[in-house]
Amino acid sequence: MKQILIASDLSERSERALRRAITLARQFASQLSILHVVDDDKPQALIDEECRGAEKALSRLLEQLGRDGFQSTPRITALVGDPFRVIVDEAQRIDADLVVMGSHRKRLLGDVFTGTTIERVMRLGGRPVLMVNRDDDTPYGDVLAAVDLSEASAHALRSAQGLGLLSPSQAGVVHGFLPLGESMMYYAGVEREQVNEHVSVSASQARAAIAAFLRNEGFEEMSKLLLIEKGAPFEAIEAGVHQFQPDLLIIGTRGHGGLKKMLLGSVADAALRHFECDILAVPPSCNR
Numbered sequence: 001m002k003q004i005l006i007a008s009d010l011s012e013r014s015e016r017a018l019r020r021a022i023t024l025a026r027q028f029a030s031q032l033s034i035l036h037v038v039d040d041d042k043p044q045a046l047i048d049e050e051c052r053g054a055e056k057a058l059s060r061l062l063e064q065l066g067r068d069g070f071q072s073t074p075r076i077t078a079l080v081g082d083p084f085r086v087i088v089d090e091a092q093r094i095d096a097d098l099v100v101m102g103s104h105r106k107r108l109l110g111d112v113f114t115g116t117t118i119e120r121v122m123r124l125g126g127r128p129v130l131m132v133n134r135d136d137d138t139p140y141g142d143v144l145a146a147v148d149l150s151e152a153s154a155h156a157l158r159s160a161q162g163l164g165l166l167s168p169s170q171a172g173v174v175h176g177f178l179p180l181g182e183s184m185m186y187y188a189g190v191e192r193e194q195v196n197e198h199v200s201v202s203a204s205q206a207r208a209a210i211a212a213f214l215r216n217e218g219f220e221e222m223s224k225l226l227l228i229e230k231g232a233p234f235e236a237i238e239a240g241v242h243q244f245q246p247d248l249l250i251i252g253t254r255g256h257g258g259l260k261k262m263l264l265g266s267v268a269d270a271a272l273r274h275f276e277c278d279i280l281a282v283p284p285s286c287n288r
C-alpha cells in the first residue's frame with residue numbers, strides 16, 4: 001500500500017491506532033498522513049487554537065514514537081468540519097489505500113440512530129478501514145476472514161491480500177450456515193437423530209461450497225483452516241473469533257440504507273462493537 005491515512009482524535013484509542021499505522025507505514029514503505037478534525041461549531045479563534053494545539057500534540061507524539069524508519073516524512077494535518085466528511089474527503093484527496101482509526105466510544109442510543117464516525121466511514125467512505133483495538137503494534141500473525149459466497153467476500157480477500165494484510169497460507173476462514181428446514185423438522189416431530197443427520201449433511205455441503213469458492217477465487221490454501229459454524233453470520237464469526245483468537249479479523253461490508261440499516265445495523269457494524277481484535281472492514285468497491 002502506498003498511502004495510509006490515520007484519523008486521530010488525540011485519545012488513547014487513537015494513540016493505539018497511530019502506533020499500528022506507523023508499523024504498517026514502515027513495513028510497507030507507505031506515505032503516512034495523520035489527520036485530526038476540529039469541530040467547526042465554535043468561535044474561529046478557538047478553532048484556530050485547537051488546530052495549532054492538535055498539530056503540536058501529534059508532532060510531539062510522533063517524536064515519542066520515533067520518526068525513523070519511514071520512506072518519507074509523515075504528514076500531520078488539522079482540518080475543520082464534520083469528522084466523517086473531513087476524513088472521507090481527505091482519504092479521497094490523498095487516494096488513501098487504507099484508513100486507520102481507533103475503536104469508537106460506545107454511546108448506545110446515539111449510535112443506534114446516527115452511527116459512530118468509524119461506522120459511517122466504513123459504510124460510506126468507499127475505502128478499506130482498519131479499526132485498531134489491540135494494544136500491540138507488532139505485525140499481524142493470526143488472521144481470520146469471515147467469508148460467504150458473495151462477491152463482497154471475494155473482494156475483501158483480494159483487497160486484504162493486496163494491502164499485505166492477508167497471507168492465505170497462514171489465515172483461517174469462518175463461515176456460518178443455517179440448515180434449511182431444521183425448525184420445521186422439529187415442529188413436525190422428526191426424530192432428533194434424523195434432524196442431526198440433516199444438519200450434518202448441510203454442514204458438509206456448506207464446507208464444500210466454501211472450499212470451491214476459495215479455490216475459484218485463488219485462495220485455496222485458506223481451506224486448511226476452515227470453520228463451518230451453524231448459525232447466523234454474526235454468531236458464526238463470534239464462534240470463529242473465540243476459537244482462533246485472531247490478531248486481525250477481515251470482513252467484507254455491504255451498503256444498506258433506510259430504516260433497515262438504522263434499526264438493524266449490519267454484521268460488520270456488530271463486529272466493530274463486539275470484538276476485541278483489530279478489524280479490517282472492506283467495502284464492496286472503492287470510490288477512486
